[in-house]
Amino acid sequence: MDTLKVLVLALFALASYTKAENKVVCYYDSRSILRAGQGKFDLSFLEPALQFCSHLVYGYAGINPDNNKLVPLNEQFDITQENYRHVTDLKRRFPGLRILLSVGGGNDVSGEGSEKNMIYRTVIESVDHRLAFINSAKDIVKHYGFDGLDLAWEFPETKPKKIHSSFKKFFINIKHKIVGESVVDENAEQHKEQFIALVRELRNSFRHDGLLLSLSVLPNVNSTVYYDPRQISPNVDFVILHAYDFYTPERNPKEADYPAPLYELLDRKPDENGDYQVRYWLQNGCPNNKIVFGIPTYGRAWKMDDDSGLTGVPPLPIDGPAEAGAYTAEPGLLSYPEICTKIATPNEIRAGYLGKLRKVNDPTKRYGTYAFRLPKDDKEGIWVAFEDPDTAGQKASYAKAKGLGGIAIVDVTLDDFRGLCSGDKYPLLRAARYRL
Numbered sequence: 336m337d338t339l340k341v342l343v344l345a346l347f348a349l350a351s352y353t354k355a356e357n358k359v360v361c362y363y364d365s366r367s368i369l370r371a372g373q374g375k376f377d378l379s380f381l382e383p384a385l386q387f388c389s390h391l392v393y394g395y396a397g398i399n400p401d402n403n404k405l406v407p408l409n410e411q412f413d414i415t416q417e418n419y420r421h422v423t424d425l426k427r428r429f430p431g432l433r434i435l436l437s438v439g440g441g442n443d444v445s446g447e448g449s450e451k452n453m454i455y456r457t458v459i460e461s462v463d464h465r466l467a468f469i470n471s472a473k474d475i476v477k478h479y480g481f482d483g484l485d486l487a488w489e490f491p492e493t494k495p496k497k498i499h500s501s502f503k504k505f506f507i508n509i510k511h512k513i514v515g516e517s518v519v520d521e522n523a524e525q526h527k528e529q530f531i532a533l534v535r536e537l538r539n540s541f542r543h544d545g546l547l548l549s550l551s552v553l554p555n556v557n558s559t560v561y562y563d564p565r566q567i568s569p570n571v572d573f574v575i576l577h578a579y580d581f582y583t584p585e586r587n588p589k590e591a592d593y594p595a596p597l598y599e600l601l602d603r604k605p606d607e608n609g610d611y612q613v614r615y616w617l618q619n620g621c622p623n624n625k626i627v628f629g630i631p632t633y634g635r636a637w638k639m640d641d642d643s644g645l646t647g648v649p650p651l652p653i654d655g656p657a658e659a660g661a662y663t664a665e666p667g668l669l670s671y672p673e674i675c676t677k678i679a680t681p682n683e684i685r686a687g688y689l690g691k692l693r694k695v696n697d698p699t700k701r702y703g704t705y706a707f708r709l710p711k712d713d714k715e716g717i718w719v720a721f722e723d724p725d726t727a728g729q730k731a732s733y734a735k736a737k738g739l740g741g742i743a744i745v746d747v748t749l750d751d752f753r754g755l756c757s758g759d760k761y762p763l764l765r766a767a768r769y770r771l
């Protein structure tokens with residue numbers, strides 16, 4: 336072989352090596368089988384996505400509050416109908432794919448109000464509880480052929496910003512001066528330590544079998560309060576930052592704003608943007624290549640009313656969640672295909688067609704895209720902020736520029752898996768993968 340040939344081959348090897356370094360973690364929400372019509376997602380739709388994914392995360396398992404063991408949340412589907420098996424069998428066709436089972440994810444809702452998800456704190460509070468959890472998790476992961484476990488741990492969320500009339504504001508200011516802001520979790524400091532112990536013990540238990548362990552930092556779980564990157568990162572393979580849903584119709588029913596800005600906006604909380612989340616983990620000792628940047632595939636949608644104004648520029652006063660989408664059936668949430676099919680084309684805009692939404696791009700590439708329709712006659716107003724292929728690509732470019740370990744798509748079942756928007760299947764996953 337001549338030298339040139341060797342050199343070219345070496346370059347190719349190097350190129351594919353660097354590519355393999357960038358993770359594309361694809362989340363799969365198994366509840367998607369229950370969606371209506373075109374939204375119903377069965378495993379045959381997953382295959383065209385998997386060529387782009389290095390990891391697949393199966394969401395979600397839960398925890399049994401009676402014995403602290405990991406359990407399937409949908410026993411009928413996961414176990415009886417063998418969906419766990421069918422998913423891990425996909426490794427035969429995609430040998431490089433690593434598949435993790437995720438626990439939590441905001442889906443395991445046990446209890447109400449302040450009791451909500453108390454089990455996720457109870458599990459870590461004693462050595463015995465942790466052991467029960469770890470052993471059960473390892474059994475299930477191994478039994479069904481998963482490559483590891485993802486901890487989408489349900490710590491309490493930060494309190495959303497309250498919007499009050501100025502009259503009410505006056506009294507609340509007085510109250511705050513007297514009692515201070517109410518505390519969500521009085522034992523947060525202990526929980527931070529106990530979570531480090533859980534991760535270390537899981538790692539020790541998994542090491543022998545070569546199982547992977549990842550952490551999903553869920554939206555609005557304050558990393559500053561619950562996670563010590565320096566202590567956690569040596570014992571996990573990667574940390575996925577779900578850096579979105581800073582604003583949602585459920586948490587913020589009276590004011591709409593960018594749900595997933597990449598950078599800080601003027602007059603907003605400084606830590607409610609993707610870049611802050613990344614910097615927190617980096618500055619506190621997590622290596623770049625262990626951080627995976629999460630990109631959502633859905634939009635957050637509110638109902639515009641007469642007080643919302645005419646410009647659509649956020650933040651804007653709003654009247655709660657928008658009507659549910661036809662497939663996703665959840666007020667305030669729309670999948671990417673549910674949004675793209677509502678956007679007016681330039682011709683429709685010129686013709687003054689008011690039924691569809693007018694899209695507003697973000698030339699700064701810092702905050703995100705939105706689209707809206709003012710309320711008129713019998714049609715409800717909508718304001719929806721979402722990722723499109725451009726913004727998904729920009730977030731992937733950000734991850735690359737920062738030298739992060741990759742990106743996560745949350746989740747593939749809400750991307751356009753049928754190709755209804757432009758004919759291409761999985762336009763968000765593709766765009767993000769391409770820019771990595």
Ligand SMILES: *[C@@H]1O[C@H](CO)[C@@H](O)[C@H](O)[C@H]1NC(C)=O
Pocket residue numbers: 493494557559560604606607
């Ligand atoms: C997160 O916690 C830190 C430290 O307690 C606090 O300063 C910050 O405001 C919190 N962030 C949010 C969004 O509540």
